[in-house]
Amino acid sequence: MSAGLKVVRAGLFETLQDLGRTGFMALGMPTAGAMDRIGLGLANALAGNPANTAGLEIGVMGPDLLVEADSVRIGLVGPLSPALIDGPDAAPKPLDSDRSHLLKRGQILRVGMIEGSSTAYLAVAGGFDLPAFMGSLSTYSRAGIGGFDGRKLAAGDLLPLATLGAPAGNERRLAQPFDYGSGPLRVVWGPQDDYFSDEGRRTFIESEYRVSKEADRMGIRFEGPTIAHARPVDQGGADIISDGIAPGAIQVPGAGLPIVLLADRQTVGGYPKIATVASVDLPRLGRLLPGQTVRFAAITVDEAEALRRDQEARLQRAIAGFVVARPPGGIDLARLYEENLIDGVVFESPWNVTSKPSSAEGSTK
């Protein structure tokens, strides 16, 4: 017996992603991986998974997924407007995002539109039963590898689940939305800041840049004031001997407009990189939409590392602080007890009954 989620209607660009395919950049293999590691991490934690479990990265509009399993617990994270459809003629019932849900066989999850972010995440408890490629399930669609058949999802795809039914347990939600931070994107100068004039560096740090329409998993092209190179471009001022490209590297080709390179970036490149976005702010980059504006502020490597450690600690606190969630249309028992609104009433939620393990549930294939 197998279990799966069937794509009955595809969204715009969903791919499976984990935290990336590391270890093969020397062979020209991009890391890929989640554009917003915090969103994926929270979705996995809501579903009860380890942080590096592959989840569905949703872009712009999510799919409709039919549950072909006894039950499945999902974690949904991001500014989504999901809904649950109970049967062929049933009206969609709205669901909350930033929490887990228990779905039953025959129900359809309509992931819906994302508002205000370019990415959102869906994790399933136990993960997907798909083969890793070079140690990772991250989809790199340009080479057709990883994830589900190396590509974005299409109608008719059946995503196999690693567990036949959801493990017992309460549904949980974020106590409050995670604070991704605001203000300028923090950057560290280099590796090739010396390829730019003082004026060019000042332009970069003092100007506002707008996300262009050319923004995808590979990178974001920004529009704004052009950044001056130190030497004339026609004399090699925008050419380096190709070197490695780190996540968040900001390359500035001869035209002078910055391009931030992200998850699906190529491993090496020959344009000078004025600065690199600190890892603490990579998840913010992974959520940017065309038309949004950003500024950049320079910090040191030490400061960037400290900010990242602080963010990781906040993420772990957010996960430890998950609260029990009310089932859709049901009652938040935990909150009622906490608030002493009921006393001595024997009350069993039908949702909790159905989440108890039966013989098949909770076992791995």
Add this chain to the structure above:
Amino acid sequence: MSVRYLSCGDTAFTVEFGNEISPEINGRVMALHAAIGLAREAGEISGVIETVPTMRSLMVTYDPLSTSRADLQPRVDALIARGLPADATSRRVTVPCCYDDPEFAPDLAEVAKRTNKTPEEVIAAHLASPFKVYVLGFMPGLAYVAGLDQALFLPRRSQPRVRVPRSSVAIAMDMTTIYPFESPGGWHLIGRTPLWMFDKRREQPVFLSPGDSLSFERIDRGSFDRIAGEVEAGTFDWSSLVKSK
């Protein structure tokens, strides 16, 4: 020879050995690549995720949650100070190539004309070139292989092709390459190998590695078709092409 450390944010830094392309500098890059790998296996360095060798520098990526630049850089410095072996090249790879079919070598005649050679002389020079794989990048498995006979140096085509077939063997500047996928490309196509530089069905999907010594072996169309069939079927014995030094 001095070394520069370039910041790549808080998850990587680049160790730059020089600002030119030379076998000596690349030898040091590959040696540090190997030395860090050994130090990781020996437990002398932790928190490094991977190292990315290029012509004249090595990018070291790390996890800022388990180490720091301040901790790692002195350890890398110590490895360099300990002395890097002159040449870390470990493999000698042979790539069969068919130059004879006009479909495979649409630019052979033009290359011959522009280098004042006959097509046979171009092929002979390509076969005799002492090639070395310097960098893989741009797409998985695409290798920049330098060492081309100086007599064949040409700039890239002024008009790049929209579609270059997979496994095309091409030259430009001082390099040769083999296209791992059908893709756009501006290099001169002088032959084709029946091998796939990237085959996701293989345990090691990427055939070439940085540091490989590489030479081409001329095959006729019949051999090409036979090997191509075996590669396609997944029965080809790739190990016959690789010798350890």
